Structure formats: C-alpha cells, structure tokens
Amino acid sequence: MIIKEETIKVEEFQWENSLDIAGDKELFKDAIFFDLEHYVYKKPICIGVFGAAYYDAKENELRITQYMLENKYELKKMLNMAKDYFEKMSTVHKKKHIVTFSGNNDFIVINYLLNKHNIGYKISENFTQIDLQKKYEQEAGTSIGLKNLENIFEIHRESELISGSNLAKTFGKIMKDEEYFSRMPLEKKEKILLYNMQDVVSLFYIYVNWKKHVVKPVENKTEKEESINNTFN
Known part of the structure; x- marks a missing residue:
C-alpha cells in the first residue's frame, strides 16, 4: 500500500468569506x-484511494x-487504517465534521465495506457530514459538478482530470490481478494520487472562499414588480 503524508501551506483567505453553517463561519477548523x-x-468492491486533510490553524497548513491500494489483500488493512485515522482526528485533533462534495456515494462505499469486513466503526456516530454540492444547490438554486465549481472559484488544478469510469477500471484490474499494480507506470500512480489530493484541497478552498463566489438567485423582474405593487396597493 502507498501511504502518503503531505503538508502544504494555505494561501491567504478571509475567514469571513467561509461557508456559514448555523452562524458558525469557523467550522472548517473542526473539519476533515x-x-x-x-x-x-453492482455493490461496493473496494476503495482505491482514501484521501483526507485537515486545517492546522496554528501553522496555516493543510x-x-x-x-x-496495491492489491485486493490490502483492502481490510486500508479500512482499519481509515478507522484509525478517523479515531485520531476525533480524539486527538477534536475534529467534529466531514466535508465532501457529493459525498453520499463515498459514505455508502466506505460504510458498506467497514460492515462487510467486520470493522466496528460508524462514521455517522462520530462526525456530522457537510456536502458542498448540496449546500451549493440550496444557496445558488442549481446543481453543479466539482470541476465546474472549481472554475467559478478560480481554482486551477495541477492534476489532469481523470474520469470516474477510468479510475474504476483501474481499481477493478488491481482487485482482479495481483501483479497489475506493479506493472502500472509510476507516472500513472502519481497522477491518480495527485488527482485525489487536488479534490481534497479544492474542498478546503471552496469552503473558506464560499461567500466570494456563491450568490443566491435574485427574484425575477415580474416577482419584484408584484412585490412592489403589493406593498403600495
């Protein structure tokens, strides 16, 4: 299994622009x-890459x-490592929330696999879940994909875009062929890890710059005119 730990300096931001949840604009400090x-x-088969980050406010770093995953035999080990990660985030770093983008599928997959492999851990009992896609839909009045939202937020990726179907095919081969991962070019492995890392980093920057880019829809002219007429009639 590839285990990668990385720390990156956070670009300047104003916490006043962050997503406001129940009056709390600093919730990102307590989030993964x-x-x-x-x-x-047909049903969840594996997690190919587990990616997570938290904000270190003292050092201003992510x-x-x-x-x-390198082969099918590592799946249970990865799930136990995921459990250990969440427990450490909760008990040591006092994190209380998990931020995702359209994260329902991710939670379905990891919860199914934790249960299947008899790993006694329930994410929902330890963290509240914040889905930025749902928040955007609520505030902007329309749904959107992560890459299009990155464009709105002027987030420029270092990584190339990879389709979900291509990633799924790669992990399917890893699960079926014990030697497939060793035959994969190093460049392909790094590309997948960078793609996942960019997803995680983007979540942070979208969260803390929310108010700069997400605008609630304005009533159309007819609705405004009716409101004015009702006021003065």
Missing part, C-alpha cells in the same frame, strides 16, 4: 476534508493523508 476514489460493480 474527505474524498474517496472507489470501484463499484495536512493531507492518502492511502492507495
């Missing part, structure tokens, strides 16, 4: 930013952790 790359065929 989380994204999985996984393979599902601390990123990634686990990448």
Whole structure:
C-alpha cells in the first residue's frame, strides 16, 4: 500500500468569506476534508484511494493523508487504517465534521465495506457530514459538478482530470490481478494520487472562499414588480 503524508501551506483567505453553517463561519477548523476514489460493480468492491486533510490553524497548513491500494489483500488493512485515522482526528485533533462534495456515494462505499469486513466503526456516530454540492444547490438554486465549481472559484488544478469510469477500471484490474499494480507506470500512480489530493484541497478552498463566489438567485423582474405593487396597493 502507498501511504502518503503531505503538508502544504494555505494561501491567504478571509475567514469571513467561509461557508456559514448555523452562524458558525469557523467550522472548517473542526473539519476533515474527505474524498474517496472507489470501484463499484453492482455493490461496493473496494476503495482505491482514501484521501483526507485537515486545517492546522496554528501553522496555516493543510495536512493531507492518502492511502492507495496495491492489491485486493490490502483492502481490510486500508479500512482499519481509515478507522484509525478517523479515531485520531476525533480524539486527538477534536475534529467534529466531514466535508465532501457529493459525498453520499463515498459514505455508502466506505460504510458498506467497514460492515462487510467486520470493522466496528460508524462514521455517522462520530462526525456530522457537510456536502458542498448540496449546500451549493440550496444557496445558488442549481446543481453543479466539482470541476465546474472549481472554475467559478478560480481554482486551477495541477492534476489532469481523470474520469470516474477510468479510475474504476483501474481499481477493478488491481482487485482482479495481483501483479497489475506493479506493472502500472509510476507516472500513472502519481497522477491518480495527485488527482485525489487536488479534490481534497479544492474542498478546503471552496469552503473558506464560499461567500466570494456563491450568490443566491435574485427574484425575477415580474416577482419584484408584484412585490412592489403589493406593498403600495
């Protein structure tokens, strides 16, 4: 298994622009930013990459952790490492929330696999879940994909875009062929890890710059005119 720990300095931001949840604009300090790359065929098969990060306010850094599966025999080990990571985030770093983008599928996959492999851990009992796609839909009045939202937020990726279907095919081969990972070019492995890391980092920057870019829809002219007429009639 590839285990990657990385720390990156956070670009300047104003906490006043962050997403406001129940009057709390600093909730990001108590959150994990989380994204999985996984393979599902009729039911969840595996997690290919586990990616998570948290904000270190004292050092103004993002601390990123990634686990990448090399063969099917490592899946249970990865799930136990994921459990250990969440427990450490909760007990040591006092994190209370998990931020995702359209994270329902990720939670379905990891919860199914934790249960299947008899790993006694329930994420929902330890963290509240914040889905930025749902928040955007509520505030902007329309749904959107992560890459299009990155464009709105002027987030420029270092990584190339990889389709979900191509990732799924790769992890399917890893689960079926014990030697497939060793035959994969190093460049491909690094590309997948960088892609996942960018997803996680983007979640943070979208969260803390929310008010700069997410605008609630304005009433149309007819609705405004009716409101004015009702006021003066």
